[in-house]
Amino acid sequence: MANINAAIEALAQAIIANKEMLTDLDSAIGDADHGINMARGFEAVRAKIAAANPGDDVGAVLKLIGMTLISTVGGASGPLYGTAFLRAAGAAQGKTTVDVEIAAKMLEAAIGGIKDRGKAVRGEKTMLDALEPAYDAFTQGMAEGQSLPACLALATAAAAKGVEYTKTIIATKGRASYLGERSIGHQDPGATSSYILLATLTDFAKANV
Amino acid sequence: MVGIVVVSHSAKVAEGICELAGQMAAPGQKIIAAGGIADGGIGTDAFKIQAAIEEANTGDGVLVMVDLGSAVMSAELAIDMLVDELKDRVAIADAPILEGTVAAVVDASIGQPLVSVAATAAGARELRKR
Numbered sequence: 001m002a003n004i005n006a007a008i009e010a011l012a013q014a015i016i017a018n019k020e021m022l023t024d025l026d027s028a029i030g031d032a033d034h035g036i037n038m039a040r041g042f043e044a045v046r047a048k049i050a051a052a053n054p055g056d057d058v059g060a061v062l063k064l065i066g067m068t069l070i071s072t073v074g075g076a077s078g079p080l081y082g083t084a085f086l087r088a089a090g091a092a093q094g095k096t097t098v099d100v101e102i103a104a105k106m107l108e109a110a111i112g113g114i115k116d117r118g119k120a121v122r123g124e125k126t127m128l129d130a131l132e133p134a135y136d137a138f139t140q141g142m143a144e145g146q147s148l149p150a151c152l153a154l155a156t157a158a159a160a161k162g163v164e165y166t167k168t169i170i171a172t173k174g175r176a177s178y179l180g181e182r183s184i185g186h187q188d189p190g191a192t193s194s195y196i197l198l199a200t201l202t203d204f205a206k207a208n209v
Numbered sequence: 210m211v212g213i214v215v216v217s218h219s220a221k222v223a224e225g226i227c228e229l230a231g232q233m234a235a236p237g238q239k240i241i242a243a244g245g246i247a248d249g250g251i252g253t254d255a256f257k258i259q260a261a262i263e264e265a266n267t268g269d270g271v272l273v274m275v276d277l278g279s280a281v282m283s284a285e286l287a288i289d290m291l292v293d294e295l296k297d298r299v300a301i302a303d304a305p306i307l308e309g310t311v312a313a314v315v316d317a318s319i320g321q322p323l324v325s326v327a328a329t330a331a332g333a334r335e336l337r338k339r
Contacts, residue, residue, distance in 0.1 A: 033251075037252065040248075040250070070254070070255045070286065071246070071254045071256045071257070072246060072247065072254075073246075074218075074246045074251060074253065074254070075279050076278055076282055078252065078255075079255055079282040079283050079286045080282070082255070083286065117282055117285070118282065175278055
């Protein structure tokens with residue numbers, strides 16, 4: 001991938017552009033703040049990167065993002081995405097470019113962070129329902145020798161299916177769990193934001209590799 | 210004395226609970242509010258909680274009182290970020306935030322250890338209103 005800071009700017013733009021959609025999804029089954037929280041977090045990320053100018057070290061940039069999301073998002077997605085970015089930073093320490101193998105390690109570390117922090121598993125109507133199938137598809141593409149953009153595209157397609165799947169299941173984590181069966185029929189906002197991040201990275205990789 | 214940290218999505222709620230529980234506190238009892246996020250909005254901030262725990266600790270450990278959802282997750286993340294020596298002396302109360310804080314402050318103020326203060330806070334779950 002070309003430049004980590006350009007990739008992050010693309011992520012920030014995508015999240016901010018989808019602020020209302022994510023909040024609408026959250027208003028159906030949660031506390032109607034996911035889009036607002038994520039947009040606030042990524043606005044802060046933008047400002048932090050502009051001010052701190054962390055350079056091209058992928059690990060350093062991702063660490064800054066993780067720390068910023070933890071302190072500015074406010075909702076559960078703050079510690080979850082914050083931990084995910086911090087773990088991914090660990091997997092990318094000292095790297096200025098990301099290849100397929102490093103990307104797989106980053107994704108694996110990020111998902112591990114979300115599972116540890118949220119004490120969640122697949123099938124509970126969370127971001128993991130998008131991210132775990134995405135990781136499986138990514139590594140399958142990697143095993144077939146496909147390029148980074150191709151692996152990311154496979155991951156994004158699997159994440160999209162995962163988001164659809166969240167419509168069919170009951171939420172057992174977070175605020176949506178108060179709704180029980182009434183959460184069926186609604187897609188999970190966290191799974192949706194995870195999908196948006198992956199789809200944005202895919203477009204960025206296609207345009208920049 | 211075991212220090213008490215009050216984590217709420219709302220800075221006002223956290224401060225109000227500290228104010229109320231403070232009436233029951235012995236001199237020197239630490240009760241630190243860690244509510245809201247930096248811009249004053251609703252939410253929880255693990256770094257703010259981490260700083261509050263460090264401030265509340267006078268050597269006997271800290272009990273963290275939490276409200277809903279992400280408050281628990283942010284408190285766990287805050288504890289993960291503490292130095293190892295302090296990490297083992299911090300607990301998150303499984304208790305209603307207001308009644309639990311008042312009960313915890315009473316127990317902490319008479320010099321009870323962390324395990325007792327945490328159990329007393331949890332006992333506040335049984336407080337009936339009528």
